[in-house]
Every structure is written in C-alpha cells, then in structure tokens.
Amino acid sequence: MRNFFFICFLLVITVVATAGLRGTKSRRPPLEIFPDMVRQLKVKEQAPSVFFPDGRASRMPVAGTVCWEEPVENPYFSTGIIGDQWGEGIPLEVSMDTLRMGKERFEIYCSACHGLAGYGNGIATHFNLFGVPNYHQDHTRQMPDGQLFYIITHGQGMMLGYGANLSLEERWAIVAYIRALQKSQNFPLGELSEEQKRLLKEANP
Ligand code: HEC
Numbered sequence: 001m002r003n004f005f006f007i008c009f010l011l012v013i014t015v016v017a018t019a020g021l022r023g024t025k026s027r028r029p030p031l032e033i034f035p036d037m038v039r040q041l042k043v044k045e046q047a048p049s050v051f052f053p054d055g056r057a058s059r060m061p062v063a064g065t066v067c068w069e070e071p072v073e074n075p076y077f078s079t080g081i082i083g084d085q086w087g088e089g090i091p092l093e094v095s096m097d098t099l100r101m102g103k104e105r106f107e108i109y110c111s112a113c114h115g116l117a118g119y120g121n122g123i124a125t126h127f128n129l130f131g132v133p134n135y136h137q138d139h140t141r142q143m144p145d146g147q148l149f150y151i152i153t154h155g156q157g158m159m160l161g162y163g164a165n166l167s168l169e170e171r172w173a174i175v176a177y178i179r180a181l182q183k184s185q186n187f188p189l190g191e192l193s194e195e196q197k198r199l200l201k202e203a204n205p
Pocket of ligand 1: 113
C-alpha cells in the first residue's frame with residue numbers, strides 16, 4: 001500500500017511537472033531561485049546608450065592599444081598553417097641567437113612540465129601532474145613545425161596556450177629549440193662529420 005501511494009505521488013509530480021501551467025501567460029517575471037548574474041548593470045556591444053555623448057555603448061579602443069592577433073604579411077608566421085594543412089619549416093633565421101632565445105623561453109615557460117630536456121618529467125610531474133608527453137617519441141618527432149607552433153599558441157588538451165605570453169618570434173624560437181632538443185637525444189652517430197665527432201669526444205671525454 002505504501003508503494004501505491006508513493007507511485008501515485010510520483011505520477012502526480014510528473015504530470016504537474018510536464019503539463020502544469022503549460023500555455024499560461026503571465027506578466028510577472030518568472031520565479032528565480034538562483035538568479036546568478038542574469039541581470040546586470042552593463043551595456044551590451046552595439047547597443048545604444050544614453051550614458052555616452054555619442055549615444056553608443058561600444059567604445060573605440062584607447063590610444064596606444066596593441067592588436068593582440070598581430071597581423072603579419074605571412075599568415076604561416078602567425079598561424080603555423082598553410083592553406084588547410086600544418087606547415088613545415090621555421091619562418092625565422094635559425095641562428096645561435098634564435099636557439100638561445102628559444103632555450104631561455106622554453107626553460108621559463110615549458111620546462112616546469114616538459115622537463116629541461118623535453119622528457120616530460122618537469123618538476124610539476126612530481127606533484128601529480130600526469131600526461132605530459134615526452135618529446136623524444138615518434139609522435140612528437142613527426143609533428144609538423146606548424147603544429148608545434150599551434151600547440152604553443154593555443155594549447156592542447158590539458159595544456160594551456162601561451163599565445164598571450166610569448167611573441168610570434170619567441171614561439172618559433174621555441175619550436176626551433178624543441179627540434180634541437182630532439183636532435184640532441186636522437187641523432188645517428190654515423191651522420192656526424194669527423195669534426196663534429198671530435199668535438200663530441202672532447203665534450204664527453
Ligand atoms: C602546466 C604544464 C605544462 C606547461 C607549462 C606546458 N605544457 Fe605542453 N603539454 C602539457 C600537457 C599535460 C600536454 C599533453 C596535452 C594533451 O594532449 O592532453 C602537453 C602537450 C604539449 C605538446 C604536444 C606533444 C605531443 O606529442 O602531443 C607540445 C608540443 C607542448 N606541450 C609544448 C609545450 C611548450 C613549447 C610549452 C612552453 C611554451 C609547454 N608545452 C608548456 C603540459 C604543459
């Protein structure tokens with residue numbers, strides 16, 4: 001019998017919830033249990049406003065505003081994409097200075113997670129950050145340069161993007177530095193010149 005009342009009760013609730021007050025119109029505002037921030041003292045973009053003398057709510061950017069998207073002549077330089085595909089190549093002169101800049105920025109912005117040598121074992125991983133990839137695996141080695149640039153700019157999965165923190169040049173310099181790290185950990189000895197072999201021996205007696 002208890003179950004019977006309970007089922008009746010549920011049935012009434014369901015009927016009222018689905019059919020109740022359907023089609024009724026009211027001039028009163030709906031009941032808001034949690035209004036959150038539905039109504040705010042703000043103006044919407046493109047809306048008129050009596051506050052400003054020109055009658056517009058939208059304002060022009062203040063003098064000296066810098067465009068965040070940095071429009072440049074070569075779209076590959078700012079997107080990493082050519083047409084509808086990842087581009088290959090680093091659209092900067094890759095000099096020692098570029099690599100030094102990439103190394104410095106990488107160590108500041110990336111090494112805490114990715115590790116100084118890119119093995120995905122940075123300090124943050126000792127504090128339960130999981131899933132930081134190792135750059136020295138085929139998946140990352142084979143990623144086009146443009147895709148690396150894109151991931152640095154916009155992030156991927158759990159990783160945030162650094163587009164707002166690093167200039168375009170700095171991001172490309174980091175891509176170049178990641179390539180250098182990858183070479184440093186996986187380069188066939190036979191492809192080194194005699195001079196390079198000599199230098200290597202000298203550095204690692
Ligand atoms: C807070 C930790 C953290 C920082 C800082 C960080 N990353 Fe990551 N990164 C990750 C994680 C986690 C992933 C895996 C994301 C996923 O796919 O879910 C990742 C993925 C990547 C990948 C993709 C690799 C692959 O094989 O899929 C690249 C490339 C990369 N990061 C480069 C960078 C660079 C360059 C920086 C510095 C500008 C940087 N990351 C800063 C945590 C971080």
